Amino acid sequence: MTDVQERSGVGLSPAPPRPARSLRARASRWLLALTGLAFFLVCLRLADVDPVELAEGLPTLAGWLVQAFPPSTEGLDLLLLRAAETVAIAVVGTAFAVALALPLCVLAARNTTPSGWVRVPVRLFLNGLRGVDSFVFALLFVAAVGLGPFAGVLGIALHTWGSMGKLFSESIESLPAGPLEAAELTGAGGLKTSSYTLLPDVLPSISGIGLYLLEFNIRASTVLGVVGAGGIGQELKNAVDLLAFPRLATILIVILIMVTLVDQLSGRLRKALA
Amino acid sequence: MTAALSVRGLTHAYGGVPVLRAIDVDVSAGEVVAVVGPSGAGKTTLFRCLTRLVRADAGALEVFGADLLQLEGRALRDARRDLGLVFQSYNLVRRLSALQNVLVGRLADVPTWRVVLRRFPAAEEALAASCLDQVGLLAYAHTRADRLSGGQQQRVAIARVLASRARVVLADEPVASLDPASATAVLSALRSLATDHGKAVLCSLHQVDLVAGFADRVVGLRDGRVVLDLPADRFDAATAHDLYSRTPERTAS
Numbered sequence: 001m002t003d004v005q006e007r008s009g010v011g012l013s014p015a016p017p018r019p020a021r022s023l024r025a026r027a028s029r030w031l032l033a034l035t036g037l038a039f040f041l042v043c044l045r046l047a048d049v050d051p052v053e054l055a056e057g058l059p060t061l062a063g064w065l066v067q068a069f070p071p072s073t074e075g076l077d078l079l080l081l082r083a084a085e086t087v088a089i090a091v092v093g094t095a096f097a098v099a100l101a102l103p104l105c106v107l108a109a110r111n112t113t114p115s116g117w118v119r120v121p122v123r124l125f126l127n128g129l130r131g132v133d134s135f136v137f138a139l140l141f142v143a144a145v146g147l148g149p150f151a152g153v154l155g156i157a158l159h160t161w162g163s164m165g166k167l168f169s170e171s172i173e174s175l176p177a178g179p180l181e182a183a184e185l186t187g188a189g190g191l192k193t194s195s196y197t198l199l200p201d202v203l204p205s206i207s208g209i210g211l212y213l214l215e216f217n218i219r220a221s222t223v224l225g226v227v228g229a230g231g232i233g234q235e236l237k238n239a240v241d242l243l244a245f246p247r248l249a250t251i252l253i254v255i256l257i258m259v260t261l262v263d264q265l266s267g268r269l270r271k272a273l274a
Numbered sequence: 275m276t277a278a279l280s281v282r283g284l285t286h287a288y289g290g291v292p293v294l295r296a297i298d299v300d301v302s303a304g305e306v307v308a309v310v311g312p313s314g315a316g317k318t319t320l321f322r323c324l325t326r327l328v329r330a331d332a333g334a335l336e337v338f339g340a341d342l343l344q345l346e347g348r349a350l351r352d353a354r355r356d357l358g359l360v361f362q363s364y365n366l367v368r369r370l371s372a373l374q375n376v377l378v379g380r381l382a383d384v385p386t387w388r389v390v391l392r393r394f395p396a397a398e399e400a401l402a403a404s405c406l407d408q409v410g411l412l413a414y415a416h417t418r419a420d421r422l423s424g425g426q427q428q429r430v431a432i433a434r435v436l437a438s439r440a441r442v443v444l445a446d447e448p449v450a451s452l453d454p455a456s457a458t459a460v461l462s463a464l465r466s467l468a469t470d471h472g473k474a475v476l477c478s479l480h481q482v483d484l485v486a487g488f489a490d491r492v493v494g495l496r497d498g499r500v501v502l503d504l505p506a507d508r509f510d511a512a513t514a515h516d517l518y519s520r521t522p523e524r525t526a527s
Contacts, residue, residue, distance in 0.1 A: 178365030
């Protein structure tokens, strides 16, 4: 008796043989695999991947790591202020994005849009915003409104507007059509029926998306300072430029604590909303 | 007696396949008509055409004399207000209370800002509460719809129709997913719409044994045709068996 038989108490019968694949199917599988491999090799070449350089650089990195200890506590109050600024950029930017995305998501969702002539351009607009990273927007706004966190806020708001509008409209589209149909039958107008029957059911998922994007934006805001758009990224760049490794270590620890706290908090909130 | 709902020669095809072939049905005020027939007979399509969620290819669809198939835009919207729908899946807003769901029936008569802020006039709330009371659920007025049982949700949906003041009620398989006790409670609430409120009720049913004591008349559908139209007391087990098993080309009596 085999082990399986003993454990299950069921008699064994041989599985029927798998039907043989045709030569054509096998050839196309191989072709697909080889194409994938070739593509990856080209990418490796383009990305200048060189293990020798990494090996030669490792001792330098290790040296920095040693120099970084103990992390410096000098100017910690400034760092904490910059960390708070980072959170503020993300919060304000995300809030602006919510205000901008709410009206557009209704126009972009298939089941609430007044017409395809509105929906398609709105979708394209949102996709365009989503395609440009906050960092890139911030770079432009630093030139337009000057150095500082406000440029970061605008960058975060514009990019998040796109992602949020798209995600919000998708969650509207996933709602069941029945309650809306029942309300439309009463002869009431579109704004009344959709706000009354869709909003209550879509609110939890919309708040969840908002919190998720807030988390994401706090991580994104930590590097905005590199282009002069405020927050802890500015200190990060200074520390790297000056090779001030103990300070760099402190900055990284502050970022890590901040991001972990926010993730935990927002995760709990999202769980409570679901 | 003039019919509240009068369907004449209603015909519809999906992608060239005929689903409804010249359906004739009348329902008077205060009358309950049950539509029965095997799966695929066209019951669901009939109901979707009756509300114009689907536009029938041909025929007439008169609600108190207004032909829904001839109307467009605003006139259609106004005429449809006389139709109340009860769905198999209840179609309540899950996160609104029973009372707030009944108020959906009142949306057309309430200013937009009040709807958006969910601040209804006291008179409207009182009306909705009395509708809930009619279906025996006043105690659950502030319970969220998704906390109610299936039978209770369906009765809230019936109260919603009552609140809308629609004079013709269409119920598409309202008890298909309910246990027998809940089904009986739902059907008696529908029955009372006709008996106590003078509505014309057209209701499709999957279980023929529920017809007795509920409907006044039975319309049998098969292959998209009306194959029988009888007073409910003449719809016996043998007739039901015929409708579901063989392919009788019976004419309407």
